[in-house]
Amino acid sequence: MAPVTQPGREPLLLFRVLARDERLFARFFGAGLLDRGHLTLRQREIVIHRICALNRAEYEWGVHAAIFGERAGLGPQELAATIHGDAASPCWTADEALLIELCDESSRAAAVSPDLWRRLETRFGELAVLELLMLCGFYRTVSLLVNGLALPCESWGRRFAEFPPA
Template sequence: MSRIAPLQPPYPPEIQAQFDAIMRGAPPLRLFRVLAGHPRAWTKFRAGSLLDRGPLGLREREIVIDRTCALTGCAYEWGVHVATFADAARLTDEQVTATTVGDADAPCWSAAEQAMIAAVDALHHRATLSDDEFAALSAHYDDAKILEIILLCGFYRTVSYLANGLALQPEENAATFPRVS
């Protein structure tokens, strides 16, 4: 169980409408139900979130999110994203595993994806990009996409803090971190 109890149905109409808009017919995630029980936290989360489609394609977006969540050890959010989006993002099993282990230069990634993953890794470990890392990213992505990559890293680090700090149990159909020997 979560360290802070999630809301239980039936939800107030305004909360149900917000869940419906975000989840598009699926049951609300445990993380959302915990936050929605605390109006200020829920409002801030939704206002600062990147739950909508941005300038990155689904594949790029999911690589950034999966790698960020893996680096923070957030099995909860990584599992939700892999279960929900990996197939649609055309991530192979090898690539899903590579979001959790290995370096950015793994051969399963394109040159653009390698630059993006290197940026995610740098932001996670140093909270900055070197000039060379930024130049590598700029060779493949325009300014709007670079800003989105940085924003996603920060937002999903926050999501990871929430899920890990609250000790959220995995969602029912979530993926689990791969076992690597």
């Protein structure tokens, strides 16, 4: 589990649970999308945070907020908006609002309207849209895992309550 741990920290509880089954653990990490793909770190983290917040997956949201939030330039206003806001929240750029719109629409309908697809493809390109859809789906699965397992938040993870509505 060494490649997925952080110096000075025990491996994440989710990783320890999945590692009980070597096959599941390998498949889970084989599907990961935390590498440098077609999105910036900030774009990727906005999507992950929003999908986790929509699914009330505080465990995963809190891990990403603690590990990636600052590096991705997500301050308190943006983190709160991933939980309580929408695409019209004033902290989002036009491109970021499109990402929030994708998260919201795909979570409601498990689909993307032709209009939203066109706008996403125009702005980000076809390959980035494919990555965005995979990211939404993967973190919806992660949300189901952490919620279904009723994982308690990591002691160092951020909590929804730290970021009340504006």
